[in-house]
Amino acid sequence: MLTPRHQALLATLAGMTVGVAVFGTVLAINRDNGDNTAAHVVTTPSQTPSTPGPTDGLQAASLQYVAQTFGTKQSPVTAEVPAGWVSSQAGTRPRFLDPTGVWQIRFDTRGSKQAPDAMVDARANSIDEQDLTVISRTDGTLVYTYTDKVRGPRMGMSRWIAAEGGRRSAIEITVGGRPQDQDALKAVLEHATDTLQLPPQDTGDSADPRPN
Template identity: 35%
Template sequence: MVRNVSRRALLGAGLLTLAGVGGAGGYGAGLFLTAEPSQAGTAAPLPMGSGGASPSPTASPTPTPRKVTYDNSPALKPADLSYRSQTFDVRAVLKSRITVRVPDGWGFTQPDPPTIGRFTDPTGKRWLRVEGGFTIKRPPAASMEIRLAQLKRLSANQMFQLLSQRVDKDYATIAYTYVPPPEQSPDAVLRYVIVRWVANDSGNCAIEMGSTGLPQDQDALMDVLEHATRSIQRKDTPLNS
């Protein structure tokens, strides 16, 4: 559960407006339809732009689905991973200082403006995205439902398939597969994604994170997400601080 959130800093913060497609279901950005490679050298299907406002996407054209291909790289396994603690700042409505445990050897990058922090493995095939800085307004389950509505509007050639969804006491989680759009990945390599919205002591979503890789990596991707969930802290200050 997220700890050390500065509630005073949140009181005067307005609801952040989504940029572009918006922050489907969370308060924030992810990497939804961004170009691949992204700032971290890879991409995941979550929108680049943060906010608690609910977007109103329009349905995409329905092209013929492509033939899925598979990256048969050896699976990343939980036993392959060790972890370190890292602190970084993100900026949106607020400046959030985030501390989280992430895999050793995964490089850190941020976009400009730094709305997220992203940790990518040396192969560029797996990554963890962490976002804060948005206004804390609604419970994780509500954020999850908004994200699901956007994901279901993805073009058919991205072949989105929801695998699971779950609401727990302090967070909500979905897992799904998809392929990046043709301009990002002409060979239609299947990706496996887990997204989680984590509450603070108020019961509302304070962190959105996503762990992405290949289908054979799913146990390791969940291990990465669980380490992040147990360790994540967010401390907010005004943007000009």
């Protein structure tokens, strides 16, 4: 016969056994129900910018254009440049910059008494920049790269539009950016060339303001 002390001890052990069993059952149920937090962590992917920034390549397809008029009242010049690119000056040598300052297009409407190919050679020999590399110099257009001390690798394309049967240059158009922008820079240059509207050319040599 069990004494009251033995009966109390057995009751305590039985209670502990039931408690352990219940705890194990609850733990198993929680696992089945997906309460394991580590297994259900959801990571939200970062958002990708929808428009190119200064660290991305300029995309020609994303550009829209607006007409700009510059030069002088007597000899106005019109050409289309990318929308949002603005110039801090008008006159004969405007330069239109995008808001980030990475890309630009500039014009020199004074022209020159030299032919476009001669201007290409003169510019190629006068550029004083680090790591200058001339990529091409054909059809009055100079394409080159160099390294800017502040902005790093840069690319330029300069084009001279022929006048008077190719004996002179009517206007210079230059676009600038980075090597990864090459296709878009070419598109900007071609669009400016195609939409260019020049005043009638004065074939006289007297009081000609154009540089040699």
